[in-house]
Amino acid sequence: MSTRRLFAVALVVSLLVAGVASYYASSHPDGLEYVAEQTGFIDAAEDSATADSPLADYETSGVDDARISGGLAGVIGVVVMLVLSTGLFWVVRRRQPHDARAEHSQPEHSQPEHSQPEHVHQSEA
Amino acid sequence: MHVPDGFLDAPTSAATGAVAVAAVALSLRGARRELDDRTAPAAGLVATFVFAAQMINFPVGAGTSGHLMGGALAAVLVGPWTAVLCVSVVLVVQALLMADGGITALGTNITLIGIVTVAVGWTVFVALRRVLPRRLSMVAPAAAVGALISVPVAALVFTALFSVGGNVSVDLGAVLTAMLGWHTVIGIGEAVVTGLVVATVVATRPDLVHGARPLLFERELEVRTGAVR
Numbered sequence: 001m002s003t004r005r006l007f008a009v010a011l012v013v014s015l016l017v018a019g020v021a022s023y024y025a026s027s028h029p030d031g032l033e034y035v036a037e038q039t040g041f042i043d044a045a046e047d048s049a050t051a052d053s054p055l056a057d058y059e060t061s062g063v064d065d066a067r068i069s070g071g072l073a074g075v076i077g078v079v080v081m082l083v084l085s086t087g088l089f090w091v092v093r094r095r096q097p098h099d100a101r102a103e104h105s106q107p108e109h110s111q112p113e114h115s116q117p118e119h120v121h122q123s124e125a
Numbered sequence: 126m127h128v129p130d131g132f133l134d135a136p137t138s139a140a141t142g143a144v145a146v147a148a149v150a151l152s153l154r155g156a157r158r159e160l161d162d163r164t165a166p167a168a169g170l171v172a173t174f175v176f177a178a179q180m181i182n183f184p185v186g187a188g189t190s191g192h193l194m195g196g197a198l199a200a201v202l203v204g205p206w207t208a209v210l211c212v213s214v215v216l217v218v219q220a221l222l223m224a225d226g227g228i229t230a231l232g233t234n235i236t237l238i239g240i241v242t243v244a245v246g247w248t249v250f251v252a253l254r255r256v257l258p259r260r261l262s263m264v265a266p267a268a269a270v271g272a273l274i275s276v277p278v279a280a281l282v283f284t285a286l287f288s289v290g291g292n293v294s295v296d297l298g299a300v301l302t303a304m305l306g307w308h309t310v311i312g313i314g315e316a317v318v319t320g321l322v323v324a325t326v327v328a329t330r331p332d333l334v335h336g337a338r339p340l341l342f343e344r345e346l347e348v349r350t351g352a353v354r
Contacts, residue, residue, distance in 0.1 A: 085168065
């Protein structure tokens with residue numbers, strides 16, 4: 001499977017999980033909430049400062065249909081995650097991991113892609 | 126196990142906040158070695174998938190539920206430093222956008238879900254990779270065991286934090302027993318999801334799995350030796 005295809009599959013799966021399957025998730029309290037209820041410290045929980053945000057609790061405010069409200073919040077979340085995390089990792093990544101070693105005598109610091117110098121060559125020839 | 130605001134007092138939340146900031150700073154340096162043009166988009170997708178998967182609470186009996194934490198999964202797929210960043214981005218987006226997990230508790234949640242599960246999941250995985258037969262088919266089971274153990278350890282660390290800085294004085298023994306018990310069951314779900322996802326990626330593109338790379342390298346070496354003869 002090509003890298004591009006695998007990435008596309010991963011994105012579609014994430015969108016389906018967040019946008020569709022999430023409707024069928026268990027609505028029971030999670031492990032920590034449940035233990036807090038059982039042992040008596042659940043009342044210490046305070047509302048988050050973002051509790052009134054338009055996507056709070058994975059529900060889109062103003063959308064009544066629970067399936068669409070939750071699905072939309074999930075899809076928006078997936079898109080925000082994709083942009084933020086891919087952007088972060090793209091900035092953090094090391095540049096030219098292989099060329100830097102192979103072409104030790106000719107360091108090309110300013111070239112972001114190794115395909116670029118080839119392009120220049122072709123246009124020159 | 127997203128901790129809401131109010132469970133832990135201010136000094137404890139400040140301390141976990143400092144731990145989270147330090148770990149993210151270290152991870153930003155460490156992740157540089159794990160990320161290149163090909164793995165950076167893969168890491169973005171892993172973070173996105175963990176966010177989506179965390180929306181799926183699965184029932185674990187008696188009126189409670191759990192969901193994937195994803196620390197062990199991300200560590201095996203994209204490397205431990207990048208994994209800390211993956212889960213941290215998930216937790217920031219959840220806290221700010223979805224009001225899932227508190228704002229003052231963000232450092233606590235990054236510590237528990239971002240740091241502890243990654244550190245435990247990755248350490249167990251690497252230890253198992255060393256003792257198990259050096260085959261690609263061992264990667265997913267080793268990841269699953271790492272995932273299984275990472276969840277109750279995170280529950281243990283929460284209980285320790287609560288014993289130091291809990292805002293309510295309750296029977297800590299009861300909290301410890303209940304947290305460990307339920308999160309061991311949730312850990313089974315974590316192990317199943319982690320094992321299935323890692324097995325799927327290993328079967329399609331093992332070269333994209335960070336934790337499988339030493340095994341791929343060995344396989345290449347064997348082929349070269351044969352070619353020389």
